[in-house]
Amino acid sequence: MAPSRARARSIATDGAANRLRFLALTSGRPLWDLAQRVQPVRRHLNASLIDHAVREMPPRPEPLSTMADYTSWASLTDRTFSGRHMPPVSGPEGGRPTPEQAADLFTRGDAMIPCPRSTVLFAYFAQWFTDGFLRGDTHVPRDPRKNSSNHHIDLNQLYGLDEAATAALRTFDGGLLKSRLVNGAEFPPKLCENGKIKDEFSALSVIRFDELTDAQRDTLFATGSDRGNIQLGFTMLTVLFLREHNRVARLLAGHYPRWDDERLFQTARNILIVLLIKLVVEEYINHITPYHFRFALDPRLSTMLARAPWHRENWASAEFNLVYRWHSLIPSKLAVGDRELPMAETLVGGALIPGPGLGRLFEDASRQRAGRIGLFNTDPVLRAVDVASVAESRALKLAPYNSYREHCRFPRVRRFDQVSGDARVSEALGELYRNVDDLDLYVGLFAEEPGAPNAMLPPLLTKIIAIDAFSQALTNPLLASRVFNAATFSPHGMKVIATTRTLSDVLHRNVPEDPRPRFVSMTRQGAR
Template identity: 55%
Template sequence: MTTTSRKADAPTGDGRDPSRDGLRNRVEAHVLTHYEPLWRAVQRNRWLHRRTNAVLTDLAILKAPPRPNPLSTMAPYTSWPSLTDRSYVGRHLPPDTAPHPGRPAPERAAELFRREGAGETCHRSTALLPAFAQWFTDGFLRGHGRGGDPRRTDSPHTIDLVQLYGADEEVTSCLREFDGGRLKSRVVNGGEFPPLLCENGQIKAQFDALKPVRWEDVPEPLRDTVFATGGDRAHAHIGPMLVNVLFLREHNRIAGLLTRAHPTWDDERVFQTTRNILVVMTIRLVLEEYINHLTPYHFRFILDPTRTVRASWHRENWSTIEFSLVYRWHSLIPSSYRIDGEDVPLLHTLANGRLLEDRGMGPLFDDLSRQPAGRMGLFNTDPLLLPTETRSLEVSRELQVASYNDYREHFGFPRVTDLRQVSGDPVVREALYDLYTDVDELDLYVGIFAEDRRHGSLFGNLLGRIIGIDSFSEALTNPLLSPRLFTPATFSPEGMEILRRTRSLSDVVHRNLPEDDGRYLVSLGTKHARDAGDVRGGRAV
């Protein structure tokens, strides 16, 4: 048992108490966030860079026991079905069956997330970050609550671009042209876009296999603007839509290149080879731009397929309920988007493909790259998204997810004994004291967002660690990264060259804009971050 923390003892001073961070954790963080000249020297030597990359990747992933996890949401004990039926969500810790009388109801706890007014902005990241993050995670953190059961999922548990190609052959087939390996598309104002899903408010017969979630919530006047794509959240807000259109263009661009280079290949081979290329391209962007932007380290991680397959943690993917919860970054999403000099409320960017067509891809990437994201944490989720925070807490309780303190212990941090060790913000601490009678009662979902951000990162200690463990271990176990598969036979010589040259989202945008004249900015990092020398978020096109 840990020391209890009561409202009567609520602190009034500023400053977080780091005494429960753990000495080893503090030393590692200090080394990785200081000594920039040393890290630059390491990265100038190819062999040393790759070796250090392997060591630091292992260090990040092995902060927790590697897969296979003993349990899934199927049962509170290990069985052969629970180890093999991947229609259930995985879990790191067993269900917490102890009573928790000191926890507030989910709807009360969700009020801790409510944003007042425009909210606070992030000094490091642009609005393009949550756009890419949601698009990326919609591919494998999906289908949670299948059939109304929060234990179930239709996730592929790996990066396979479900959001573009669909979850099964029936969906994929209705999106393909079956000519030259291309996906169906149409041209609007000189730019390529997906076909429209509906006509007169009804889903077209050719797209009957597409089953968008919460379709009943989409207003009828907007249904004719929704794009037909593989993901069941294609009608989400403007950011993920923007990235999905970009990857449709990239697919068709590469398919055309392969068709010209290999005139004897049939449609099927061109399509499948192009998909292989885009899957690995996404993994490279996730690792070398996205994860490098998220970490506060001076070291830049690289994709090295020849190394990861030999790692002790290299096991079949299985997405967990914990990973799903920590990736709900609603506070990063702005309450309005600044588009072409006008503020467009978040509500008006949902299920509205016409915004993309009217503004154009390049200008819209530029708009999102010049607007800061929201600050990650409590008290910064737009009220429109508050029901999602409530549902996240409800699912956490239904699945008996263990406490914040239990997960600190599991992931290599000492248990906290006082809320001073979670946050130095007196407003956050006072709110937590109001709702939770004991620090051990703190929900994981609340605790990870209550934590102070660390070392210039977007996150607190625990959230950052869980993201690091699962992001690395799930991205790097993709079968296409196996040394036997990571060859021209899988991707074609042209595909290998495309993968070699693609290091940032900016690279992909640049080659898919017919209207490009070199002026558009594509960046996960804000001007503040770029001026400070943090170029991990991208570069100008």
């Protein structure tokens, strides 16, 4: 049963400054359109709005990490521990549900609540993009304090986390990555033969490999990420970027015949990383925000933001990892070619791609609506992930929801109906938590109601995403003012970056098996 939305949460609890900013950015579209037509004005607004968004929280370096509850040189430099925005806080004695009870708040009923704007492609991209740098500990048992991240947007989904993995994936000829042709189009090579990882790919790994049958192992692709085969959407995007890397490498080889393999590979890699960051800023973030202003990746942006206090070395935080668990986006059944498959059947789903073809699957994902991010909307198959998320947040002693509201310059809420006007949500919270100050951050983030009917995300979640996403993407060394130029990327590489604005652009130049025009978008047709 879908929750009723007859009575909306009052946005008065978000504070006057936050309400005025939201109103200004979502009203007066003709004025915003006019401002964006004047390039100097657009550049200034772009830098100013980004800077203001990130300054809503104290900047890095954080005084604490998950290493300890005090500051040390090690805690300021050892990035195998995750950053943290707030000091650890011991939870209340009682007054909170068990992680299992809290996870029940996320479970979907008979029908999915659809997102007003998003397609399944958005869900696929969100998982694939963030899994590149929001990487938890890979040891068993898992240590929630630790991570296995490089803390950069570096396309390790394609290139691997280290040089050994990268070398295993390269041909060392013409700057290309290894691939094989299926139906006239490139795919990653097979990772395994007879259930065993091939010697040439010994530097690669796959999560939960021991749980797979030999038949499943023989369908796996050799990819940079240990999660590269985890789900159909993840694998689709890796295949697409493999094709784009090799396309760009061949383009560079044609224009610069004196370049050796190493320079061709490294330049193509640079181009692909910035291409991804551009898609994140200009398609992904613009899809998330309901604003009339459209953010852009301008080569001058790093210079304009160089003195911003947050322009520091990347360090992914425990909170950022937590806010990106958007499992409610995923429908219980997914469109795959001419079939609708239960989500579980798309896990380890690379073998599903060649039949319909990459273009068809991207269009399928673009025409299917995603679920709305929030409570009571996650497929029961993923319940264990929500249990683990609540348990890990408590193991890390993350401060409660209200403390993070205050940290992000929102007023504290006093009642559960100020978190959500949906009676089903507010009453369920009231039954499980002693009072609103006991509300877990993880639960509160997704219980909070969006500030407008067409908004995808609630206010606190939006603010944390904006703070961490912009500061994570725009501090990439490839965007530095002395690096983001033709000397690094080549004139033709700069043209590739400049002329690419959407995933649709990338897809349509990489589907030789079926080159027909297709609708490819994170935003559903007809959505505003």
